[in-house]
Amino acid sequence: MQAFKLRPTELTPEVVFNSSKNMYLISGKSLMPEPDNFYRPIIEAFEVFTSIPPKEITFIFSIDYFNIPSLKRIMFLLYRLKDLKDKGSNVKLKWNYSNTDALEMGEMAEKMLGLNVTYSELKSEEVEQVA
Numbered sequence: 001m002q003a004f005k006l007r008p009t010e011l012t013p014e015v016v017f018n019s020s021k022n023m024y025l026i027s028g029k030s031l032m033p034e035p036d037n038f039y040r041p042i043i044e045a046f047e048v049f050t051s052i053p054p055k056e057i058t059f060i061f062s063i064d065y066f067n068i069p070s071l072k073r074i075m076f077l078l079y080r081l082k083d084l085k086d087k088g089s090n091v092k093l094k095w096n097y098s099n100t101d102a103l104e105m106g107e108m109a110e111k112m113l114g115l116n117v118t119y120s121e122l123k124s125e126e127v128e129q130v131a
Contacts, residue, residue, distance in 0.1 A: 004045040013063060015042055019049035026077075027062035027096075030070035039073035046080060053087040061106070062096035062122065071105070082113040091115060098122045 004017040013028035024046065032038055050057065059081055066074065078093075085091040095106035095117050103119065110117040 002049055012038055017045055017049060022054045022057045024059045030063055030066040033069065035070045035073050043076060046077060050084055053084050053089045056090040057084060058092040058094065060094040060096065064098040064102055078109045078113055081115060085115060093117045096120045096122050
C-alpha cells in the first residue's frame with residue numbers, strides 16, 4: 001500500500017493519500033504565508049500515485065479556511081484531477097465546506113474545470129472531527 005500522511009497544524013491541513021484505495025483527503029486550514037514548501041511533497045506524491053490514471057479516484061476537500069497563496073497550490077491539484085478525468089478516470093470530487101468562501105471555491109473549480117462535485121455543508125463541530 002502506498003500512503004502519504006501529514007498531520008494538521010494551526011496553519012496547515014491534514015493530508016491523507018491512500019493510493020491502494022484511490023482515496024485522497026485534504027482537510028482543515030491552509031493559511032501558511034509560503035505554501036510552496038508545504039504543498040510540493042503533496043503534489044509530488046499525488047503525481048506519483050496517479051502516474052497511471054486509475055479507473056476511479058475519490059478526492060475529498062474539507063478546507064474550511066484558506067488564503068490566496070494556498071489557493072494556487074490547491075488549484076494545481078484540481079487541475080491534475082481534470083487531467084485524470086480527461087484520461088478516462090472516473091473522478092469523484094467531494095467538497096465539504098463550512099463557510100461561503102469554501103463553497104464558492106468549490107463552485108469555481110467545478111465551473112472552470114468541468115468536474116462533477118458533490119457538496120456537503122459541515123457544521124462547526126464536524127469541521128473539528130474531520131480535521
